[in-house]
Every structure is written in C-alpha cells, then in structure tokens.
Amino acid sequence: MKRQNVRTLSLVVCTFTYLLIGAAVFDALESKEEERRDGLLKVSTNALKKKYNISEDDYRMIELVIIEYKPHKAGPQWKFAGAFYFATVVLAMIGYGHSTPVTAGGKAFCMGYAMVGIPLGLVMFQSIGERLNKFASINDNALINKPGYVALSLVFILFGLAVVAASINLLVLRFMTM
Numbered sequence: 001m002k003r004q005n006v007r008t009l010s011l012v013v014c015t016f017t018y019l020l021i022g023a024a025v026f027d028a029l030e031s032k033e034e035e036r037r038d039g040l041l042k043v044s045t046n047a048l049k050k051k052y053n054i055s056e057d058d059y060r061m062i063e064l065v066i067i068e069y070k071p072h073k074a075g076p077q078w079k080f081a082g083a084f085y086f087a088t089v090v091l092a093m094i095g096y097g098h099s100t101p102v103t104a105g106g107k108a109f110c111m112g113y114a115m116v117g118i119p120l121g122l123v124m125f126q127s128i129g130e131r132l133n134k135f136a137s138i139n140d141n142a143l144i145n146k147p148g149y150v151a152l153s154l155v156f157i158l159f160g161l162a163v164v165a166a167s168i169n170l171l172v173l174r175f176m177t178m
Contacts, residue, residue: 004127004130004131004134005131007127008124008127008128008130008131011120011123011124011127011128012124012128014120014124015091015117015120015121015124018091018116018117018120019084019087019088019091019117020084022083022084022087022090022091022113022117023080023083023084023086023087024080024083025083025109025113026078026083026086026087026101026106026109026110027078027079027080027083029101029103029105029106029109030077030078030083030101030102030103030106031078031079031083033078033102033103033106034077034078034102037102045059077099078099082099085099085169086099087113087117090110090113090114090117090118091114091117091118091120091121092121093118093121132157
C-alpha cells in the first residue's frame, strides 16, 4: 500500500476512533443529568395531575396539544447514539444546535474536544480529497480531457454525500425517539 494511502486510512481510523471516544465521554458526562431532569419532569407531571385532579387520558391530550404546538424530539438525547451524533456535528463544524451539553464538565470537554477534533477532521477530509484528486488525475488525464465528466462526477459525489448525511441524520433522530 502506498504511503499516502496509509496516511489517509490512518487519519480516517483516528478520526472515527476520536468520534467514538468523544461519544463515550459525552454519554458519561451528560446522561446522568438528562436522567435527573427526566425524573424532575415526571415528578412535576405527577404533582400537576394530582393538584388539578387531571386523569391520565386528559393529561395525555393536553400533552399532545402542547407537543403539536411546539414539536420536540422524545427519548434520551445523551445515550451513546445521540452522543455520537453530537460528536460528529461538533467535529464537522455543522452546529445544528439541537443538542448542547448542560453540565459544566460537558461544556468544558466540548470546547477541548472541538479544538483538537476540528483540525483532525479537516486534515482527514483534505487527505481524502487528495486521494480523490490523485485518482481523478491518474485516470487518463480526465481533468484536462473531460472537464464536463469530472464536474458531473463531483456533483454526483456531493449529491451522494448530501443524501448519506441526511439519511444518517434522520436515522439518528429516529433511533433517539424510540
């Protein structure tokens, strides 16, 4: 295997490992606080039902009206899958803002994680780009002889990446609401 290919592969493996470690740390730092807040919500819900003598069915109806008015995702956000999604969003500098750490440790780790992870991600993407460029330029000087073909290929790749990213986003959100 060529040295450049080994470098690219090792960068991809390092970045993926970094994502897994980040997800595990975010899970450890944030999931207990999320569980505590969920417990407080249940206590508040029970107190509200008891105070106003609301039946379970009536409460569910009120809850449904509120959720339809202000949609939110249900389910634990900081379990490993959600934490991995957040780590990927931080590393890729997407910044959706759907989830943010609440604990002081989570916020501090997020800053350090981003300071190390963003350059790592950029170097990985740059290395992958170099490999794709090398492949395209070796292929019969396609950049010179067939610029339309190359442009169409790049558009196809970008469209494919967008579809994959959107699918991953939807899958993660789906599994977080189960």
